[in-house]
Amino acid sequence: MSFSFNAALSGLNANSNALNVVGNNIANANTIGFRSSPITFSDVFANRYGARLNGAGNALQIGDGVQTAAIHTNFEQGNLNESGSPLHAAIQGNGFFVVRNSDGTSGYTRAGDFTVNNQGFLVSSNGGQVQGYQAQSGLVPTGAVLSSLQIPIGQTLAPHATTEGMFRMNLDSNSTTGSTFHATMNVYDSLGTERHLDLTYTRQADGSFLMSGTLDGNPVQTSVDGGGASAAPVSFTFDSNGVLTSPTTLSVVPDQTQLGNAVLPSINIALRATNPDGTPGDFNITSYAKDSSFSSVSQDGYGAGALNGAAVDQNGNIYGVFSNGQSRIVGQYALANFNSTEGLGRLGGNMFSETIGSGQATIGAPGTGGRGLVAGGYLEQSNVNITNEFVDLIQAQRGFQANSRVITTLNQTFQDLLQIL
Secondary structure (H helix, E strand, O other): OHHHHHHHHHHHHHHHHHHHHHHHHHHOOOOOOOOOOOEEEEEEEOOOOOOOEOOOOOEOOOEEEEEEEEEOOOOOOOOEEEOOOOOOEEEEOOOEEEEEOOOOOEEEEOOOOOEEOOOOEEEOOOOOEEEEEEOEOOEOOOOOOOEEOEOOOOOEEOOEOOOEEEEEEEOOOOOOOOOEEEEEEEEEOOOOOEEEEEEEEEEOOOOOEEEEEEEOOEEOEEEEOOOOOEOOOEEEEEOOOOEEEEOOOEEEEOOHHHOOOOOOOOEEEOOEEEOOOOOEEEEOEEOOOOOOEEEEEEEOOEOOEEEEEEEEOOOOEEEEEEOOOOEEEEEEEOEEEOOOHHHOEEEEOOEEEOOOOOOOOEEEOOOOOOOOEEEEOEEEOOOOOHHHHHHHHHHHHHHHHHHHHHHHHHHHHHHHHHHHO
């Protein structure tokens, strides 16, 4: 009879644990990066080794109830929801973000709701510093050492003087002799000052065009086909198909005396596009029977810029976005993998810890060594399935109710027995 009480009591305890686990899952249904926990049970037998046998030699084993066998962790991928912060990150696939806690220990999390503290360090919601690889001069060096990621708050990106430019344009083959067309471009000197480059094309009687240029109204010299700088206009000639025949190269040489303390080197004007394989492509300047116009213009210079934003790509690279439209890699998230994620310990605060059961963390860049990719500006949601949890809740409640009924029945049986005595 005492076995019956023990069995029913173990059922109450087991189903009470199930209620606790299900309740915790439901409570964390909206917790960023949360991993749900299914619970499993195993039976208990008082006579495990079969010391009591019947006449046929079969063991007479009496069940002694149930026990909690394991509380697993479900590491299935959660849904990704867009976030309001560009530094928030979600992992698509395997891996955990690495966080250095205030006590020097490492924590691992799927919750990428990171923010920047007053020193520029990326921190988790509990204040731990996010680990990764810090960039140097806009690149993450090979073999970079894991360190706390820091955003260079207040950094100013140095200007870059223009060295390359491109006009994609057409010069009207039907234009009258003496007519002009201006192709303009804003360029930058070594101090980041924006300057105005104006190339003027004048139609000649033979169908060619003479080009001369000015920088902020001051005449510039030109160098063509590898020759020296000259103030003479450059003749642009075309064949009967409107294809440029000369010059083959063109550089604009500004008058350095007009730039003050700044420097603006020769600007190479690309007359022909380059194919992806490095071979020459179509000409950027043509002469067809349509109005003179240019459809696009580009150059590689820029002024000084202040850091005013950030972005994250799928490889975990963190880009600093500057006010001059430029971006530079300032760091890269690191991801950790484990031989057995089931063996990880829970620390709370959306953190897991390394244990003997999990094995040591192997840390590397996203997208390498079986690690997942990173979705910048997104957060991974809890993988709790509310429908399944409510079903489990009903089952646990029914199990608890049934075991309590067994205890009630046993109690009544004992009362009946005492009345007989």
